[in-house]
Amino acid sequence: MPEGDTVWRACKRLDQALGGQELIRTDFRVPALATTDLSGQTVLEVVARGKHLLMRVSGGVTVHSHFRMDGSWHLYRPGERWRGGPDHQVRAVLETSSWIAVGYRLPVLELVATDDEASVVGHLGPDLLSPTFDREQAIANVQADPERTISEALLDQRNLAGIGNFYRTEVCFLLGLHPWRPVASVDVAAAVDLSRRLMKANLRNGAQVSTGIDRPGQRTWVFERGNKSCRRCGTKIETASIGTPPRDRVTYWCPTCQPEHL
Template identity: 55%
Template sequence: MPEGDTVWQTAKRLHTALAGEVLTRSDLRVPRFATADLTGRTVLDVTARGKHLLTRVEGGLTLHSHLRMDGAWKVFAEGQRWVGGPSHQIRAILGTADRTAVGYRLPVLELLRTADEQRAVGHLGPDLLGPDWDPDLALHNLLADPARSLGEALLDQRNLAGIGNVYKSELCFLLGVTPWLPVGALPVERAAKLPALAKKLLDANRERPVRSTTGLRGQDLFVYGRAPRPCLRCRTSVRMADQGDGSRERPTYWCPGCQSGPVPSASASRRMSRRTAN
């Protein structure tokens, strides 16, 4: 699932291409909205809300989409070949006189009244890249369930919106704790700086083509995707194991030398490493 900075970049591309323009083509290829026609309406703006995309058009309508694991919005110039995937994967087409936005493999696509946007995004916590960002509320939300693992709490978009699996692992590394540490066991001084650190990372990367949390050329991430290579700080082999609630397990990375706290069994880590290697 894309991180909040990736969704923010997508919204910026769509906004640049569509905002202020009249739609000359509209095709929503989902059964519920297949007969909806937005042609003739002006696109007002495209906004990211956490990992959700809101495309607002005149007449009080909003096209709500979510990329999840495989979705993508591509923007093409007039006459340019569409290269986002086979045509049967297209779920939405929004065209203007000189640009066409094509949504591929969108698992969530719905047309709703702009006044009802809260129905789609009202459950989200403060948006790390949005005007509603509130670090105190984000920390309050995270600490509300002290027994929950930090990694799972960070991924819960109801606590704060925009963190995905990459930032989860990188934030835990920078805080010096494992993603399996209960939120309530996070030292007070580290908990206090968590919201600002998360905000700093996403802000720094929202304009970058290649995400970096290290500031090092050629070594963009501290732990995510690095198992079993050595840690950039202590040279201990980075480890990897699944983390999740039983329904959605995600590969999670940490450094045993730099991060303290509970970890999965060694056998679970080895199984995960073998599966990824294959």
């Protein structure tokens, strides 16, 4: 699932290409928006809010999308071949005189009034990548349920927005936290700070890296490395599902570097 840094980079590209430009053609390929036409409107800005993408258009309208597991936006020049997937996976086409933005496999695509964006993102906690990130509120949100596992608390977008399975898994490893460790026994400030630091560092990368080595097969400590040897101690990395369906996710940890009991 794309995480906050991936959405932030997508927003930046879309904003640079479409911001301030008039839409000359729009094509929404979802039933609820089949008759919607935003041509003649101007794209004011494209911003990220956690894992949500908000494209604000003149006339007080926002195009709200969420990538979930494999959604994406691609940019093409007029006449360029689209390469994001087959045509039946296209959910939106937004065209200006210079660029065509194509949304693929977007499970969430809707129009909301810009003044009512809170209806789709108001439940989110502080955005880790926001320049006005409210650190104290994020820490307080995570600490509000001391018996919850740190894994679930970090992944809960109501606590802090943007962190996904990659970051929560790698942060737990780097801090030596067993995934099922209760929040009450964790230095929550350290977990929040490290999550933000890693995400901000990866804004410059095309890939998510936690080891400091941006090469295939060497970018992560434990994430998606189940049954492989821990890079630090050689112990076999374990995997299990954590959380309540349908919000459960596979997590990875080293039982030596991340002991269950202190």
